[in-house]
Amino acid sequence: MKKMYKNNLLLFLILTLILSITCNAQKRAVKNKPNILFIAVDDLRPNLGCYGNSVAITPNIDRLAARGIVFDNAYCQQAVCAPSRASLMTGRRPDRTKVWNLNTHFRKALPDVVTLPQYFKQHGYHTECVGKIYHDPEQAQDLVSWSVPETLAVTGKAGPKYVLDINTNKKGSWKAAATENANVEDSAYVDGKVSRAAVNILNTIKDKPFFLAVGFRRPHLPFSAPQKYWSMYDRESLPLPANPDTPDGTPEVALHSSKELRGYTDIPESGPIPRQKIRELIHGYYASTSFIDAQIGKLLDRLEQLHLMENTIIVLWSDHGYHLGEHNLWSKTTNFELDTRVPLILSVPGQKQHGEHTDALVELVDLYPTLAELAGLPAPEGVEGISMGPLLSHPDKKWKKAVFSQFPRPWFYKDEPEIMGYSVRTRNYRYTEWLDFRTREVKARELYNHRNDPRETRNLANNNRFSEQVDRLSHVLKAGWQKATPH
Template sequence: MNINSSICNLKFGLFFHLLFLSCSNRDEVKGQIPNVLFIAIDDMLPVLGCYGNSTALTPNIDTLANQGILFMNAYCQVGLSNPSRASLMTGMRPDEIKVWTLKPHFREEKPNVVTLPQFYKEKGYATRAVGKIYHDGAYHQDPVSWSNPSVLSVTRDGRGHKYVLPENYMPKRSKATTTENANVQDTAYIDGKVCQAAIELLNQLTDSTFFLAVGFRRPHLPFSAPKKYWDLYEREMFKKELKNPRRPARAPDFAFHNSNELRGYEDIGELGVIREEKQLELLHGYFASVSYIDAQIGKLIAELKRLGRYDNTIIVLYSDNGFHLGDFGLWGKTTNYEASVNIPLIFCGKGIEQGAINRSMVELIDIYPTLIDLTHGEMKSSHDGISLLPILKGKSSKVKSYALSQIVRPYQDAINSRSPDSMGYSLRTEKYRYIEWRNTKNMSVFARELYRMDDALSEKENIASDIKNEALMNQFSDIVNRIRK
């Protein structure tokens, strides 16, 4: 062999050696930096097996909870989709971004804010979205958050979004019946389509570190789900789920509503008590929808495992807000009470404690700094949440003692207004729920509520008028003033 051949062989050997090292280093880096699977659910109460509900059939979410940490006392910032999602995705409280209703986009007030997925995109992640992550409607989308255009994030009232049966589906009518039970495949409805699209994306991202956001629209009204999920339950099972329609004693009337969201459907009257038979149907439809979503999550997790990405993926599952299922005579969200603002929250993944249940107060706004800490260990000071990392690592049982939610009044302002007349701030602690109502023009307090919550799953009696609670309420009011913006 001559010297030129030797040099040539040496060059080829060095090239392949460097190529091998480059691939090895890239694989090592890819193995070190976790992916994020971000699962958003619409209007889901913590009526899940893992939360102790004996009626719900939710084996996939239950399994996820057993492999991570379940937060029993997690709360949204607003019991309404647009402000809740805007707050979570920006890491800022509603008063900071001035989003309290269905109307504004958070970039009207904060045009340069870096959203959670945008942070990951700037770190080199492939950030992709399928389904409802921001509020519905083209105006509310945020293209700068994503590496590629989002998929199924904006839907019309077309076939498969809310209904598939001819008697319910009409091109110009979005609110037909409150429930639909159709003998169809999962992909006939929007959430089956979302799951299928998310699985396809996972297969496209096999060579990428990803932040994949998947947003499911059920169990939001209407309660539409394939027949096989209805068949999991007998109607009579839901008699034990019927709630007491009595409002808390001495609670102000304006704090409630007329179940307006539900009464917009053709099978519900504008006024009057909803018959027990219809309530049982609604409960059946809600739980069938929950099981339908659970099945889609199961398919998604199974594909993540099949692709070998599960062990290096941080999974967070949450709902944007809760939902009154007949308690206080209410159906829907948009209150400051437990059923409207208490939500499921589960973290699962590498380095996270497994099979743990945490009962401390946490908020959706805490997701932003927590994910950043889990994946990058850095956090910008402009965000309002507190990282839950000490809890996830088993180093602490709590990072805060309160959760702050809020809602506007009158009710119609939540739907139509950019500048509501009044605002109710609700501070949830281990033992109490304190609510103060303020005039938004001068922020003066015109009404207060106080409920004991340490032995109750819902509010029972407003004890704000008891003079002995004055000092405690003033302490709570000081906390509200300090943290609301």
């Protein structure tokens, strides 16, 4: 009996030791995983120094670019906040998420989908959100994505769009002036509050593997920024829109009335916008961009101070591009290049090449599988993008043949869109078909030759000389994203 007791005790001790070693190994494996700093910027087009813009003052984003890789040809899947973010965060395209407007939650169509941060949470990461990552309203949030409740995620509760009395005392719509220049500290505005909160969060989560999502709202309208950022630019020397006219031959369905901008009190409800107001708006966009750049700098500085930079993957992305008067358009909500092309920068610990650019065609829907792979996690199932990991070491690698975007008309629809515009971008062309949403009948087409017309000033879809390209690109569009990916 005594011998059996000793044997059982020895077996228990051995099992306890094995369990302890296994648990400690698992903890070390999790702890050694790279952190993720996931930075979203609303309405940011590639008006950045690292993208060759000589006007923009963006030293901190450029600093990040110098550490990583810049994707020169990155595209969103739908050029407006909620659909683009739902697509990126689920790894599914808008026709899978069924999010084509600002009011639908992706879990209505995909109740059990595992989001990007949720996937990291399932693999031992602490996931946290500060600022705008999903769309703004309370009902648009996704609590299951995060380890703790969101911080400053809903604009109405997070902080002010305005600080000056002339704007804050306006009754009715929350829209007042389209710009605001105030002599205040960064933290007076919501994005200053977001960066301050994010820095504090880094202090508390630094000792565990984290996925920290930080979302900034500027340069979304209104273009509100502290005075010091306005002072960086000389308004009269800022470039006016290079192609202010509607493209020749473009169907009406491809355009819009710039309703988002025209809702502000200092903007005409219709007709031309005065030249000086255009200059003020462009000034405000650049000032807001530099304001956000400074907030990103605070995050990078704190990572360095905490000695986390060498074990943190940093990704900077925007949900879509933006029109600043080009094509006689303001804001987003089209399939044009200026709205669908986005800045995308990725910095990964240990990457061999720094400050590189790649002209490979990539999409925001690719971020989910990319971050999973770079963190050493299993490939997620069901996503509709591919990992961009190989481009880190081989920026010139042969890559996607085409990337895809879409947009509905009318934009503010009731039950479902009447028409959906599907757009494919190849190396040399952008081709768009506007389809009856139910019958799939083609209502209009667009074709832009990016070799000769990168500003998309002339629609060639009805030009017989380009009928072969129209047929070929129509086939590419119908074949879909899977046929366009490298094999």
